[in-house]
Amino acid sequence: MEIGVRLFAGFRKERFRESAMAWEAGMTPRSIAGLLKIPMEEVGIIFVNGRHADPDLPLLAGDVLSLFPVVGGG
Amino acid sequence: MSDRILRIDMTSGSTVFEPVPEAWAGLGGRGLTSAIVAAEVPPTCHPLGKNNKLVFAPGLLSGTRAANSGRLSAGAKSPLTGTIKESNAGGTSARMLALMGIKAIIIEGMPEEKKLFGIHVTHDSARIVETDMAGAGNFSVVEKLSGEEGGKAGVISIGPAGEMAMPSANISVKDPQGRVRSLGRGGLGAVMGSKGIKYLSIDPSDAPGISYADENAFKEASKVFAKALTEHPVSGEGLPTYGTNVLLNVLHEAGGLPTRNFRTGSFDGHEGISGETMHARIEERGGEGRVRHSCHPGCVIQCSQVYPDKNGKVKASGFEYESVWAMGANCGIDDLDALAEADHMLDDIGMDTIEFGVTMGVAMEAGILSFGDASGMLRILKEEVTKGSPLGRLVGAGAECLGKAYGMRRVPTVKGQSIPAYDPRSVKGMGITYATSTMGADHTAGYTVTSNILNVGGMVDPLKKEGQVELSRNLQIATAAIDSTGLCLFVAFPVLDIPESFNAIVDMLNARFGLSLTGDDVSALGTSILKTEREFNRKAGFTEAADRLPEFFSEETLPPHNTIWDFSDAEVDAFWEF
Numbered sequence: 206m207e208i209g210v211r212l213f214a215g216f217r218k219e220r221f222r223e224s225a226m227a228w229e230a231g232m233t234p235r236s237i238a239g240l241l242k243i244p245m246e247e248v249g250i251i252f253v254n255g256r257h258a259d260p261d262l263p264l265l266a267g268d269v270l271s272l273f274p275v276v277g278g279g
Numbered sequence: 280m281s282d283r284i285l286r287i288d289m290t291s292g293s294t295v296f297e298p299v300p301e302a303w304a305g306l307g308g309r310g311l312t313s314a315i316v317a318a319e320v321p322p323t324c325h326p327l328g329k330n331n332k333l334v335f336a337p338g339l340l341s342g343t344r345a346a347n348s349g350r351l352s353a354g355a356k357s358p359l360t361g362t363i364k365e366s367n368a369g370g371t372s373a374r375m376l377a378l379m380g381i382k383a384i385i386i387e388g389m390p391e392e393k394k395l396f397g398i399h400v401t402h403d404s405a406r407i408v409e410t411d412m413a414g415a416g417n418f419s420v421v422e423k424l425s426g427e428e429g430g431k432a433g434v435i436s437i438g439p440a441g442e443m444a445m446p447s448a449n450i451s452v453k454d455p456q457g458r459v460r461s462l463g464r465g466g467l468g469a470v471m472g473s474k475g476i477k478y479l480s481i482d483p484s485d486a487p488g489i490s491y492a493d494e495n496a497f498k499e500a501s502k503v504f505a506k507a508l509t510e511h512p513v514s515g516e517g518l519p520t521y522g523t524n525v526l527l528n529v530l531h532e533a534g535g536l537p538t539r540n541f542r543t544g545s546f547d548g549h550e551g552i553s554g555e556t557m558h559a560r561i562e563e564r565g566g567e568g569r570v571r572h573s574c575h576p577g578c579v580i581q582c583s584q585v586y587p588d589k590n591g592k593v594k595a596s597g598f599e600y601e602s603v604w605a606m607g608a609n610c611g612i613d614d615l616d617a618l619a620e621a622d623h624m625l626d627d628i629g630m631d632t633i634e635f636g637v638t639m640g641v642a643m644e645a646g647i648l649s650f651g652d653a654s655g656m657l658r659i660l661k662e663e664v665t666k667g668s669p670l671g672r673l674v675g676a677g678a679e680c681l682g683k684a685y686g687m688r689r690v691p692t693v694k695g696q697s698i699p700a701y702d703p704r705s706v707k708g709m710g711i712t713y714a715t716s717t718m719g720a721d722h723t724a725g726y727t728v729t730s731n732i733l734n735v736g737g738m739v740d741p742l743k744k745e746g747q748v749e750l751s752r753n754l755q756i757a758t759a760a761i762d763s764t765g766l767c768l769f770v771a772f773p774v775l776d777i778p779e780s781f782n783a784i785v786d787m788l789n790a791r792f793g794l795s796l797t798g799d800d801v802s803a804l805g806t807s808i809l810k811t812e813r814e815f816n817r818k819a820g821f822t823e824a825a826d827r828l829p830e831f832f833s834e835e836t837l838p839p840h841n842t843i844w845d846f847s848d849a850e851v852d853a854f855w856e857f
Contacts, residue, residue, distance in 0.1 A: 213528050255534045271532045277513035277733050277772050278523030278600050
């Protein structure tokens with residue numbers, strides 16, 4: 206199933222900015238981060254469709270997952 | 280030598296060093312400027328009249344070896360909001376004033392003749408001199424004074440906007456490289472201009488320096504504090520690498536990025552103006568560009584940067600998320616170089632980038648120019664604002680004033696001050712802060728984005744009402760206390776997550792002054808500051824009815840989450856139950 210994945214800040218290095226590719230069913234933010242070799246302890250914000258999401262939320266076709274490292278500003 | 284207060288009377292031209300009254304001895308930064316304004320400024324006075332006073336104060340920890348302790352506070356009654364105002368910035372002056380034993384500078388009265396003055400301050404003298412720098416931009420003022428007085432002199436100055444007493448005029452503070460930081464919000468530059476003051480130059484030679492009640496204890500605590508700042512992932516890694524503008528993409532993804540005058544919460548041109556793009560461009564262009572930059576001596580976070588033009592020459596420094604958002608997404612502009620140009624011009628003119636950007640958003644909605652028209656925006660700055668044309672004056676008066684002049688209904692302000700870079704419909708904690716802050720709409724007053732968006736200091740869902748009032752209250756109290764220490768507000772990221780870093784701040788205050796404060800005392804300080812400020816506002820005529828967001832936030836849903844502002848008046852007013 207197709208899931209949009211968007212990466213930000215340092216996560217883009219040697220990976221990508223945005224991808225829409227087919228993933229196996231039953232993916233979660235944690236499993237996608239794992240396949241992208243992003244350690245979960247470095248993940249600061251997980252959005253699914255622009256809302257905060259649990260790392261173990263089952264993703265559905267058409268979802269957009271956004272992963273940020275721990276960042277801040279103001 | 281004990282600390283003193285420097286009082287400058289612009290009516291008589293006299294300057295005097297006074298002992299610090301007992302009641303103010305334990306205060307610094309915002310706590311001190313607000314206490315002085317509350318005690319000495321009639322709340323109903325005209326902000327540009329002789330009865331208003333402009334107060335500068337370094338923080339309680341400024342001048343010490345504490346990391347990130349170089350914030351300078353300025354306070355007065357605001358010509359933009361009519362409320363009490365405190366604004367703080369980095370730069371080199373706070374540290375110098377603290378080393379000179381100057382706890383505050385109070386500028387009062389106003390000259391009878393319309394003349395322009397500079398004030399030269401040393402540790403034991405203050406001299407008022409007439410200046411011929413009328414109309415000069417901040418960069419040339421800084422350059423001129425650095426030449427005359429040696430490169431290390433501190434400079435606090437206004438540009439043409441302040442001289443014209445525009446309600447969105449700011450005050451510039453020279454940074455370690457001779458560029459400027461801004462006491463940005465609320466029109467304090469207009470207050471300085473109304474008193475006929477173009478600049479203060481600060482010469483710290485022969486300053487007595489800081490004395491510590493217990494220097495060893497201070498050293499120990501400052502090490503713990505600095506370690507927490509460099510080890511926390513936000514202050515130690517995220518902020519130094521991408522600057523504050525890393526938030527552009529975060530807020531876009533969260534649907535909380537106010538776009539085209541608060542019509543939507545995401546911007547199709549976000550990638551062009553993001554922190555990631557800024558970072559990549561600084562690295563590609565090289566030259567004078569720097570990814571990291573300290574806005575004041577002793578800053579270990581280095582969230583500032585130097586953004587170079589295509590030839591590698593400095594274009595903007597301290598190119599912040601708020602500025603990029605206000606003139607970028609909020610105006611539908613996705614050209615980062617154009618925004619850097621505008622940022623540079625605003626620093627030179629001496630005008631708040633947030634107020635300007637939000638005003639341009641309203642101007643675009645009013646049809647004065649089109650959304651996305653970067654060259655039109657630059658033209659207005661160059662041809663209208665700098666020259667003080669009628670349109671330039673209207674823009675300089677801020678969003679609320681321009682909105683009224685053009686009969687606009689969708690004007691994002693609270694107490695006359697423009698709402699910054701988080702839409703209150705989808706970052707609801709910020710709505711509580713905008714509504715209740717004693718300063719008018721101000722993101723720094725109680726930055727709920729930490730828990731609403733960044734997952735620092737716990738999590739409170741940004742799209743729901745639950746927990747927002749308490750979150751904003753706790754942060755507004757803590758912020759008022761931090762703003763009194765001279766510490767950069769970004770120390771809050773480690774402080775919210777690492778208990779030792781908060782204890783280290785208390786330990787540093789105790790070791791500096793020989794006190795035995797506890798964490799509760801620090802929180803009581805914050806509470807007392809907020810209540811002092813609110814009481815000033817009440818006497819100036821502000822009731823609960825002023826603690827409201829503009830009506831359109833309750834009527835128009837915000838895509839992509841299609842949320843509205845749904846707090847009742849009573850729910851907002853509950854903020855003050857403490």
